[in-house]
Amino acid sequence: MSERRHELRRYPWRVRDSGELLLVVAAGVCLVASVTQTAAEGLKDPRIAIAFGALIAFGEVLRLNLPGDRESAPVGFAGALAYALLIRVGTHDVHYSAEQVVTVATIGMIIGALPHLAVGRPARVSGMAARLLCVACVAYIFRPLAGNAAVDQHWGLAASLMVSLTVLALLLEAVLTALLRVDEQRARFKVALVDEMRVQLPLGAAVGASALLIAFAAEVMGLAALAVFTAPLLVTQVAFRRYAGIRATYLQTVRALAKVTEIGGYVEPGHSERVSRLAVAVGRELGIHEPQLLELEYAALMHDIGQLSLHDPIPGGATVLVSRQDQQRIAELGADVIQQAHVLGSVAEIVRRQNEPYRAVDVEPDAAGAAPDGNRPSGPPLSSRIIKAANAFDDLVGSSLDPDRAAAAVQRLRLDTASEYDPATVEALSRVVSRRSVVQM
């Protein structure tokens, strides 16, 4: 994933990052205004400000990578939200402005980002900007109300307001992150938003609950609430880190083991990786959701694993050049291997059907010996169609970056869309490939 990002960063005019830029500028404007205001008015309740600033910085140090290259800072975000929602510490009513909240949150975030920079990790400004905007939104709505007598006295009113603002902030974060993803990965907004919500929901619930807990408990415990209610969130974060870790290892392992076909001389070096990359890009172009995208990636990585069972490697590994029966046999063998894992059921199915033609009309029933159900009601699954096209494309083009060759290969796939390849998939592939040639020129 990081490799891919890197590739995109290489080209100078950075059209892709415009959304990120916009977000950072928005956060920057908000920040400058807030800092100026705070500087003019002076810091109120400095002890509380420092405590929350420290918590936010701490949370930012402990950033967490969620599956799908998402970065979040649950503890920092919860701390910032709690600071925005604070009414009372002990018996002391706090009255600070929304601008002060933004200022404290930013300083905390910047301090927390420094260790990341020091060890050479990226600062991830866009994520910080998104979090800051969410906090600012909550602060600008809630801070003016915090001094309000009605809110102060009616516990129910205050609580429901705080709960809805927390939910709002979490939703806003999902929307902003989804927008960034649309910009960065050319995903569709709706798809990206649903994916984002699905990934963020559990952790978001924990963050929201912790923010509310800190804000409420400060009334009873004073500033000790910060430390006390960060603990459950830390436990949650540790659990998520382990989960994200095994997910990453899983992907790495499948990637590595997919390479065995290359080392065994069955396929060209880099073939599985290229096919999977292309397949995922095409899948995203076609609006596939993330869980299915992951399955597609696994299937694409392992699509040639069946070749391991062949006695002699196919010359050059180009499966597009061998007979349909052989292709089908390889697919079946590969699917059998994957099936043995018992966990990747749909991946096995995708691999098994990767060679089926898009429309089975002109296939002689006896030629496709491995397709016993002659009159299938539906064609192969979308993921199989994508892998079929991506695989054929890579067999024709290989590691070459020549745009003419790519265009010729796309043209050849297009000619076969009557029966062999799914036209929509080929068109998506064509868009992905033409974008890629622009990037690499």
Added chain:
Amino acid sequence: MGKLSRAALLYISAVVAAAVVLVARGPFTGLSWQYVVFLGILVIVSESRATQLRKGQLTWSSSSAAMLASVVLVGPVGAAMVGACTALGLRRGPSVLQRVFNTAMYALSAYLAGRAFLALGGQVGLPGENSFPGIIWPFAGAALVLVAANHGLLSGVLWLTRGPDQGAAAALGSQGVGLSGRLLLSDLGYAAYGLLIAALWSVVGPFAPLLVLIPLFVARWAVAQFAEQQKAYEATVGALCQAVETKDFYTRGHSDRVSRGSVMIAREIGMRGERVEAIRYAGMLHDVGKLGVPTKVLRKTGTLTDQEYAAIQLHPMRGLDIVREIGFLDEALAGIMHHHERIDGRGYPMGLAGEEIPEFARVLAVADAFDSMTSTRSYRGARPVGEAVAELRKWSGTQFDPAFVDAFVAALRREGWQRPEPPRPPGSPLLGSEDLAALTEPDHDDPGTPLRVIDSL
């Protein structure tokens, strides 16, 4: 549950009697029933949805948090009653006797925790601003007592019903002391939320448990996801390893058995859990590099040319090439790369000797050779375990690290060894061993394979 010993029954009745007497003694005056009801419901919910960390292990639930909250809010008797709500948990599975014992155990430990809280100077009731931080020490004491009483009573019954060995192991979790420590810690961590629930009660009322437990439920969800992913991961690695093995008919299941053998050695010498995991994967993947060796060389009958032999000798390096990018412990990688080194320095690929060879590699070498000897090869039948052990001993000190050979033999004696079924290659009957020995090149894993020097390397 019918075959309980008299001691076990006696023990269970004693626990139940103690719980009943202590609760019945009261006092019930001044008990806030509102708290008891809410916290009791919380216990029922937690008990109905206890997460099993791993199969056959203790379950882990948030009821201890509710019990400790009740220690603070309603005192020992109330806490015991909240603990007794365990009986109403909707979880299926436990038998009536188990349920009765669990109920008594929770009631008793909650009562003891409540007593400890009072003894350490804690005050029953809603904590106010002045309670902090004074309340923390009595509460910590109560939490410790609760967890200790729970674990103690439970180990007692397991000890009596399953015998000392198994009982202790089951009580501590089958992974041994490391995990039991973690389990205790997680229990204590959970316990801490009891105080938070109690403290928040004065601000948000009965919403307190809900709010406090959301992050925990999410954490539990993540832990369950982690366990699921890990299982899927293992299955996938296993399946892919099998795919690799299809290349060589005779080595089917080899990776799996080497992995098991290595784990036996690793446990025997007392490796840490994390390293045992790593060596398990290293065992599974140790021969992955054989894919870089052309099939016709692997299956060749007859003498290998120097080039072919060089190709075989390269397989550990190829394996390293493949697995390098996986985020494993580096030790596993070193083990895969060096599993054909010999203690006397005449192995490959680097010719390391003695302690220079990574520990993982020395462990893998023993398991690898042993499985090779006890499996059927195209040129010989499988050797019996005794003979293979004798062979290991013979090469101990020249090929193998004697310490690991000893550890393996000790583990073998205790756990035994599942030998593979003799394979039947398609189209040929099971080969008589002696006739073929002259025909073919011995398996590269066989100990005592004559060494060859290859110039082209």
